[in-house]
Amino acid sequence: MLATIPRHFLWRWALVPALCLMVLLVATKSSRADEGAAEAPTAESELPQEPGFFDVWGKKIEATHESIERYILEKSVKVDDFFGSENAPGEKPTRYQLRWRNSLRIEHDGTVKFGPSVRLNLALSKINDRFRLIIAGEDEPEPATQSLPRDPGSPGFDRTTPNTHFVNTELRYDLVRTPALKFFLGAGVQVKLPFEAFARSRLDYLHTFNDTTIVRFGETVFVKNSDLLGETTEITLEKLLDRGTILRWSNAGTASQEIRGLEWGSELSLIRELSARSAVTVTGGAYGNTSSSTIGNNYRLFALYRQNFLRSWLFYELEPELFWHRTDRNPDAPTFAFTFRLEIVFKGSSLGRPAL
Template sequence: MVPLTAQANDAQDNESELAVPQPVPIHEPQWFDQWHMNFEDAMNNTARSIDNFFALSGDSSHEDATASGRVRLGWEPRSRDFAEMDLRFRIRVRLPALKNRVDLLLTDDEDDLQENSVKATRNDQLGRRDQATLALRFRHSPDAKLSHRIGAGRRDQVFVKSRYRDSHDFNAEMGIFYDAEIYYYSRDQLGGELGLSYQHLLSEHSLARLNNRYYYRDNTNDWRWRHEAQYLSQVSDTSAYIYTLFVEGLSRPNMHTEQVFLSARWRTNPTREWLYYEVEPFVLWLKEEDFKPSFGVALRLEVFYGKI
């Protein structure tokens, strides 16, 4: 588990937040270790084949192409929906033949800034539920703040998207993260998002975070907003607790709340650096359910592969 002092610097990296594999005690190889190595080799071989398509004659840089990502399987039963299952995946293929300026992304959700949400909280209208997305991401350099995507997703729509993401540290304990993006979908038309997060490192092993996000949709001419508070506490080298409270709503026909969510998530990887377990009891209030509390628990297994 990554120390929270390091997480504070990477908190808005969607592939590192409370998830970067770290060294853990060495164990004798088991069958699932062999499976993980074989799976990682297969993904890297696929990455090299894809990169070779773009390579010039005599260019061997495609041999360095790699794939990375994660697969997460969860069962999230709650009152009034006991059978809720959630399968999340994300694959990123680095393409050295294109000077690492282009990545191939395959994911179940293009909204990668909210990928840790319980499935029942992900809004259908924004395409956050079971929507495979395939895209090419273009960046001037691997650490560029501005990136562009073109691909297909959100109910089989073609889209283009530009995103700017940056951060600013006030001091060693306080910082902000902000991003803005604009996109166009073939049916949903023009849309945009704004995000601002404030993060305060309370100690070497705990931090507080306030997240605010706004989504504009041209086809409905309204704003969806989300305000979230989190407290993260690392209790050991392999375990952490994440407490979350968020409220989400719409601006039309008037400013109103659509849902309220409260949870306590325990995340641990005690046996393997690439294998995580999560238990997240939660309470969810939905407008469509007359804000009657729905109690549930999310049980998840998450596997990482490749160099994150």
């Protein structure tokens, strides 16, 4: 039977367990090292030892990461100083956070796809503490099915349908910022030809029913290229089952002049915190459009394991998923895919930093 399967199919699928095993072994080694560090030192440990290969390279990687963080902070401070006031009230610092993700996706037919994504959040406190500059770029493997919008009203993030391979910038101004209510105005442009400008307003409201149950409501109104109006409504209900376990029901619907009907999606997730550094999420979702004769056009079942390992700024994710499409007549056969992600976080603040 194996002789009938293409060779490229076999080695690509063999890559999945190999990657998983390698990452888990590294994470286990890191966990054991942390436990060993907490134990009382022995006589042998007091003897000087030559640094190993991984120790040397670990220090080099750490130094490189710190150097990149300082470089990004210097550029961020220069931008804030150039547009801001020298006598900004409150002496609030310039802050930033950058997330760089790399995804490796293996499809059911053995196809391997790779792509990065970057998201920078820059607080321009010297201009105004309520201003934020968001720069996002994504070239991740195109998802095979729908998912809930990650950032409604922002091109590339605003639809339940797959919409990837973009770079956009946005300037936000927070009008209201409280623990229960947030409201901001934003405007930006998607960097592509022809350019796509957009503006939006977003309202987020959090209501607490009791100590274990909350509901989140989000409303986004957006306009693209001055003539394409739209809005997205989001409702999320969360229930704390026990310490470290959350049941979440998320729903979203988008109506716009550029799409027919109402695009909607609904996901039910069980989130479990395994430790201070790891968590797992199991999610089932249904997605569709009111213009279709079927209730749901696409279905998705996936699990996401996220682990912080080796360094506080380094994460990996394992995501197996099963999805299928339903037509007016018969549903398609379920399709499987597996995604491995590596995420590096850079962040910095000018608070306590020496002047340039």
